[in-house]
Amino acid sequence: xxxxxxxxxxxxxxxxxxxxxxxxxxxxxxxxxxxxxxxxxxxxxxxxxxxxxxxxxxxxxxxxxxxxxxxxxxxxxxxxxxxxxxxxxxxxxxxxxxxxxxxxxxxxxxxxxxxxxxxxxxxxxxxxxxxxxxxxxxxxxxxxxxxxxxxxxxxxxxxxxxxxxxxxxxxxxxxxxxxxxxxxxxxxxxxxxxxxxxxxxxxxxxxxxxxxxxxxxxxxxxxxxxxxx
Numbered sequence: 001x002x003x004x005x006x007x008x009x010x011x012x013x014x015x016x017x018x019x020x021x022x023x024x025x026x027x028x029x030x031x032x033x034x035x036x037x038x039x040x041x042x043x044x045x046x047x048x049x050x051x052x053x054x055x056x057x058x059x060x061x062x063x064x065x066x067x068x069x070x071x072x073x074x075x076x077x078x079x080x081x082x083x084x085x086x087x088x089x090x091x092x093x094x095x096x097x098x099x100x101x102x103x104x105x106x107x108x109x110x111x112x113x114x115x116x117x118x119x120x121x122x123x124x125x126x127x128x129x130x131x132x133x134x135x136x137x138x139x140x141x142x143x144x145x146x147x148x149x150x151x152x153x154x155x156x157x158x159x160x161x162x163x164x165x166x167x168x169x170x171x172x173x174x175x176x177x178x179x180x181x182x183x184x185x186x187x188x189x190x191x192x193x194x195x196x197x198x199x200x201x202x203x204x205x206x207x208x209x210x211x212x213x214x215x216x217x218x219x220x221x222x223x224x225x226x227x228x229x
Contacts, residue, residue, distance in 0.1 A: 016060050016061065016064065020059075020060060020192060021060065021064065024055065024056050024059065024060060024064075024192075025056060025060075025064065025067065025068055025071075027052070028052030028053065028055055028056045028068045029052060029068055029071045029072050029075065030052070031051055031052035031055075032049045032050060032051065032052040032053060032068065032069075032072040032076075032091075033049070033072060033075060033076050033079070035047075035048035035049050035050075035051050035052075036048060036049035036072075036076060036080075036084075037079070037080075040080070043143065044143065044221065044225075045143040045144065045169055045172065045221055045224040045225055045228070046169060046172050046173040046176065046221055047169070047173045048173065048176070048177065049072060049076070049091070050069065050072075050091055050094050050095075050173070050174070050177045051177045051180050051181050051184070052068055052072070052181075053065050053068050053069045053072065053091055053094055053095045053098070053177075054094070054095075054098045054177050054178055054181035055181045055184050055185055056068045056095070057094075057095040057096070057098040057099035057102075058098055058099060058102050058107065058181065058182075058185060058196060058198075059185060059188065059192060059193055059196060061099055061103075062095055062096045062098070062099025062100050062103075063095075063096075063099070064099075065094075065095030065096070065098060065099045066091075066092040066095040066096060066099075068091075068095065069088065069090075069091025069092045069094060069095045070088045070091065070092055072088070072091055073085055073087055073088035073091055074088065083136075083140055083141075086131045086135055087128060087131060089127050089131070090124045090127045090128045090131075093123055093124050093127045094120050094123075094124050094174070097116070097119060097120040097123050097124075098116065098120055098178070098181075101116040101119065101120070102116070102196065102197065102198070103197075105197065106119075107196070107197055107198045107199070108197050108198070108199065108200075109199055110199045110201075110209040110212075110213070113178065113182065113198070113199060113213075114175070114178075114213060114216075116178070117174045117175045117177075117178035117179070117213075118171060118174070118175070120174045120178065121167065121170040121171045121173070121174040121175070122167065122170075124170050124174065125163060125166045125167045125170045126163075128166055128170070129159065129162050129163050129166060132162045132166065133158055133159055133162055138158045138161070138162050142169075143169070143224075143228070144165040144166055144168075144169045145165075146228050147164070147165035147168065147169075147224070147227075147228065148161045148162050148164075148165040149161075150165075151164045151165060168220065168224060169224070171217075171220055172217050172218075172220035172221045172224065173217075174217075175213060175214075175216055175217035175220070176214060176217035176218065176221070178213070179210050179213035179214050179217065180214070182198070182210055182213075183210050185198065186198075186206065186210075
């Protein structure tokens with residue numbers, strides 16, 4: 001008589017347990033909002049409102065991450081005003097890039113995960129620039145407005161100036177957000193991250209790589225802050 005093999009638990013492409021969604025989505029939204037508020041209070045040249053988006057997009061999937069991103073901007077609009085509401089599209093795009101990128105193999109190595117964060121920065125910027133230009137005339141009161149003004153003074157047109165300033169800000173922001181998210185994911189229970197292909201390292205090696213990613217993001221941030229003075 002043939003034996004029946006036990007059915008293995010599905011990878012992340014399968015059904016996501018509701019308990020994971022209930023546990024992660026609200027916390028991720030709160031993390032995004034708190035990060036954004038801290039960023040604004042310290043007047044940093046970043047955003048820090050997509051860390052939770054990255055965590056959920058990588059662990060649960062891109063569309064759950066997109067939900068976190070959309071909810072973040074909707075809820076934040078009641079706290080800080082509606083200016084951030086159109087940028088929900090940027091949060092959604094970031095979720096899709098991180099979520100699908102990891103599932104397409106960009107998260108297997110630290111160097112490819114670093115490139116994934118850079119790709120996320122580029123696509124989020126491409127989404128943000130038309131919003132900045134056509135809805136807000138190129139300025140929203142963010143730190144990047146000073147860089148936009150500097151690029152305009154160099155003779156660039158408004159679209160190019162907004163892109164140039166936003167891509168610098170977005171690179172720093174997405175690299176920091178991506179590696180902070182990776183650190184958070186490493187701390188989650190193993191059953192939550194089963195089936196998610198992330199860099200395989202342990203101990204000091206893992207810490208060094210995550211720290212290196214954060215250092216790059218922070219270095220870009222410090223350079224922008226120094227250049228603005």
